[in-house]
Amino acid sequence: MKHVFACAVFAAALSGVAALAETPVERGAYLVRGIAGCGNCHTPFGPEGPDMGKELAGRLVEQNEMFTAIAPNITPAGRVAGWSDAELARAIREGIRPDGSLIGPPMPYAMYRGLGDEDLAAIVAFLRTVPAVENEVPASTYNIPLPPAYGPPVESVTAPAKGETVEYGAYLAGPVAHCMECHTPMGPTGPMLDTDLGRGGFEFHGPWGTSVASNITSHADGLAGYSDDEVKAMIVKGLRPDGSPMMPPMPYGYLAQMDATDLNAIVLYLRSLPALPDG
Numbered sequence: 661m662k663h664v665f666a667c668a669v670f671a672a673a674l675s676g677v678a679a680l681a682e683t684p685v686e687r688g689a690y691l692v693r694g695i696a697g698c699g700n701c702h703t704p705f706g707p708e709g710p711d712m713g714k715e716l717a718g719r720l721v722e723q724n725e726m727f728t729a730i731a732p733n734i735t736p737a738g739r740v741a742g743w744s745d746a747e748l749a750r751a752i753r754e755g756i757r758p759d760g761s762l763i764g765p766p767m768p769y770a771m772y773r774g775l776g777d778e779d780l781a782a783i784v785a786f787l788r789t790v791p792a793v794e795n796e797v798p799a800s801t802y803n804i805p806l807p808p809a810y811g812p813p814v815e816s817v818t819a820p821a822k823g824e825t826v827e828y829g830a831y832l833a834g835p836v837a838h839c840m841e842c843h844t845p846m847g848p849t850g851p852m853l854d855t856d857l858g859r860g861g862f863e864f865h866g867p868w869g870t871s872v873a874s875n876i877t878s879h880a881d882g883l884a885g886y887s888d889d890e891v892k893a894m895i896v897k898g899l900r901p902d903g904s905p906m907m908p909p910m911p912y913g914y915l916a917q918m919d920a921t922d923l924n925a926i927v928l929y930l931r932s933l934p935a936l937p938d939g
Contacts, residue, residue, distance in 0.1 A: 697911035
């Protein structure tokens with residue numbers, strides 16, 4: 661139950677983040693500290709959850725036979741301080757550092773390539789304002805070959821208009837929150853988005869044990885038997901309808917900062933997914 665308590669504490673600490681965003685910095689704060697959940701990887705963890713005194717200062721994210729992934733310090737005291745806004749934006753959306761080297765997994769570039777220009781600029785603007793935290797972390801190491809790039813250069817992306825629509829829900833569940841990457845099985849070259857979107861089954865190993873991404877399609881194996889309110893409670897509270905807690909790494913505390921429009925749009929989108937049985 662500790663992780664559920666931690667999420668509640670974290671959500672309370674960030675209360676008000678989901679207020680109407682008017683400036684790029686405010687929008688960026690809503691995305692980074694809310695639905696995008698950047699701190700779920702980049703903020704160190706303490707005994708009760710994210711250590712907000714070291715927000716976005718970097719940490720070990722995942723260690724397995726393929727790689728040791730360490731999220732860098734992305735505060736103004738980190739390596740990104742010397743990058744231009746355009747260089748930081750490209751690193752976020754395309755995974756390419758200013759020196760041309762590629763940032764490896766688990767940064768979800770299959771999704772982030774679809775970030776809208778305005779939201780990407782807002783994230784960068786907000787990151788420039790967060791408190792600088794001195795925290796040296798080592799570089800990630802990979803025992804697998806990384807591709808030359810994750811795709812061709814991204815020139816421009818226009819995000820759908822905000823609203824309770826399937827289209828906007830797809831944008832939030834895809835490029836912004838990257839729900840669909842975690843909840844889609846992995847193939848030899850990455851998530852099988854074209855054939856198995858939302859089917860679930862991907863395993864996450866951590867200090868909590870092993871959690872398996874759920875089927876979130878409209879199939880009976882997925883969300884068909886749940887009401888909208890039950891689905892929302894699982895997303896933002898990490899609680900199943902019977903009250904039992906769900907496990908990390910889903911960033912419940914961050915997702916709890918979503919406004920009602922965004923949450924409703926995501927549920928609409930999930931209801932529209934083609935029904936796929938568990939693999």
